[in-house]
Amino acid sequence: MARLGRTDVDVFPLVLGGNTFGWTSDENESHRVLDAFVAGGGNFIDTADSYTADVPGNSGGESETIIGSWLAARGNRDDLVIGTKVSQHPAFKGLAAGTVTAALDASLVRLGVDHVDVYYAHFDDPKTPLAETAGAFDALHKAGKIRVVALSNYTAPRIREWLDIARREGFEPPAVVQPDYNLVTRHRYEREIAPILAEEGIAAVPYFALASGFLTGKYRQVGPYRKALPYFQLIGAFVTGKNRRNKQEFGEVVRRVLASRYFTEAGLAVVEAVEEIASARGVEMSTVAIAWLRGRPGVVAPIASARTAEQLPALLASAEFELTEDEVAALDEVSARVE
Template identity: 30%
Template sequence: MEYRRMGKSGLQLSVLSFGSWVTFARQTDDHTNERLMTQAYEAGVNFFDNAEVYSAGLSEEMMGRVLKKLNWDRSSYVLSSKAYFGWKGEDKKPNQHGLSRKHLMEACHEALERLQVEYLDLYYCHRPDANVPMEEVVRTMNTLIQQGKVFYWGTSEWTAAEIMEAHMIAKDLGLEGPAVEQPEYNLFNRRKLEVDYAPIFRNVGMGTTIWSPLASGILTGKYNDGIPEGSRMSLEGYEWLKDRAVVEDKINRIKALGDFANELGVSLPTLSIAWCISNPNVTTAILGATKVDQLTENLKALEVLPLMTEEVKQKIDDIMGTKPVVIRN
């Protein structure tokens, strides 16, 4: 396993990590979850990602039960959660979501209880909240750090301007700004990480924990001939993925990328993940898997990483046609 420093922090994350967004949403069997987490941990994965909204809090509970049973040395792994959406679904009251001090403090306490741990290594503001002053967010996240409940705080799907505003306010107050951002990044979604965040990487320094490196499974090639029964896109609540991703042009490009992967002697998923982590501004790519063989295959991306030469990456750009165009004045 390769480990990378999270931005300018001293924290080191495995370049491949394990997330529970869809994994635990489809998996109610603690035994299977235990096998997957154990497999990841034994492969060198040290970062496990979660959030209050995943399966309405049940994902944190399941991961907490597994962690308690496995009883790994707490200092040997990094654990995260996120707050914004709340976990009570449509029944949530006004202060049970968002980034107010009340919700962030209460959500953190609930996450600690569900995960059965004393602290979170990473705690994210899962989305920006225009209804809460940025100073309140910055102060609250620093309060959690000062209380020892959180070690580093971060953002997820914030704009570059919002992240920089948080840093400026934190600097004025003598507090810590966000150390990490969790954006979507894959061969279909590149602009934010490659263009928008470039000044932050250059001037401030920031770690990234990437979600959906396989574009919600599209980059595995399993949707090339339709939507398989039981796949993520066939699940209730994931209909939006069909409209966003399954279009003829994308499928044709994925098929061409699959042919190129075959030429290289690797699988399409491992090529796509290896491409993602070949970006030096990627700290870790979060893997989601519901089967042991699926996780085994995705972890092989580390073996493919050395193949990511500039020539190979240029060929991938030519096939996909998704490299952001930067217009300079």
């Protein structure tokens, strides 16, 4: 287990992402994934109130509802660390104080719990004064509805501003930050955010640990959906009209489009390096990629999702897999070339 920053919360060094639940994983398969994660030693589950509102047929909160039904069936709430997020649910947009409070109450109902362990501001809300948002999170912490204040997708200046407000007002400060960080997305986190986290004792829990599947080696060609459209236009066209598909097909396209962001000579060189190490050590590429991320300064537990229970062993293996110094150096060097 690893300590979550300066909190008293201990977590397994891999977080299970719940963004597939109610999307590419139906309720039964989601329960299988959750069972397998816990059986493998996992205890930290990550979701959001908005997962997965942008999927055809969904309205938001599906992931929380599925996790809630699993918690009720297994009766294991006290053994787990549950993290969820606010700001993107269609009914609770933004981070005004009233919105944050109402959104959490709705999340608690869907999850069937009386508190969440880690509560993230999912995306910054420039329309709401940061002091108002920080105050709302502090009030929920004092009320016992959240244990840990956390931030996701915040820039370094806004993290510092939240910390300054917390010190000035006596608010509970953020103890966890969730950045976009992996072998092909390094520089912004390492140059701007990591120094703040080291200075403040804040834990990093990175998402996109496998770069939307790119680091598994599955996506090595742009594929038929890339075309010349910007991402949101492409997804919008796919969801509507003659391009409408079921959730599984939609999920595959989203992953392929997201992975295509990394299709550069430097990005593909990283994939080759990961593959070489994985082949030599007899493990999956995902094990190698997440093990590298787990070993980075400040990183407590990377987040990875599994569509099926059969995908979990390679992810869980990353919690104990140790790269050699030479392997780390090789990955450091090749990934540093990705801009």
